[in-house]
Amino acid sequence: MPKLTVDGFGSVEVADGKRLVLAIEQDAHVDILHACGGNARCTTCRVEFIEGEPPQMTRAEQQVLAAKGVTGARLSCQIVCDHDMTVRAISRLEGSGRPDPGGPPAPEITPPPEWL
Ligand code: FES
Secondary structure (H helix, E strand, O other): OOEEEEOOOEEEEOOOOEEHHHHHHHHOOOOEOOOOOOOOOOOOOEEEEEEOOOOOOEHHHHHHHHHHOOOOOEEHHHOEEOOOEEEEEOOEOOOOOOOOOOOOOOOOOOOOOOEO
């Protein structure tokens, strides 16, 4: 099982292939935002990679990062845990002023991934 480390929150083992946004929320118990419900539209699920950044990216992730001018971060809703990773959760409910983290992301990457 891949190991997920969230900087400042420790390390957990997660199910192989689990969406990173769900692993951060459900396994590492970090209050990451996912305002668009994991659909690569909002970028609130963004994380910074310290180690293990995946070389692959979905077309949806690439397009929304470019459209919003986001650099140095990846979208945790567009990544699956298939190897060890260390990330920094830079977009959390705490301090956001939002009432909730957003709708629950589906178990699988949405929209259906087109890998680049
Ligand atoms: S882009 Fe909205 S939850 Fe990932």
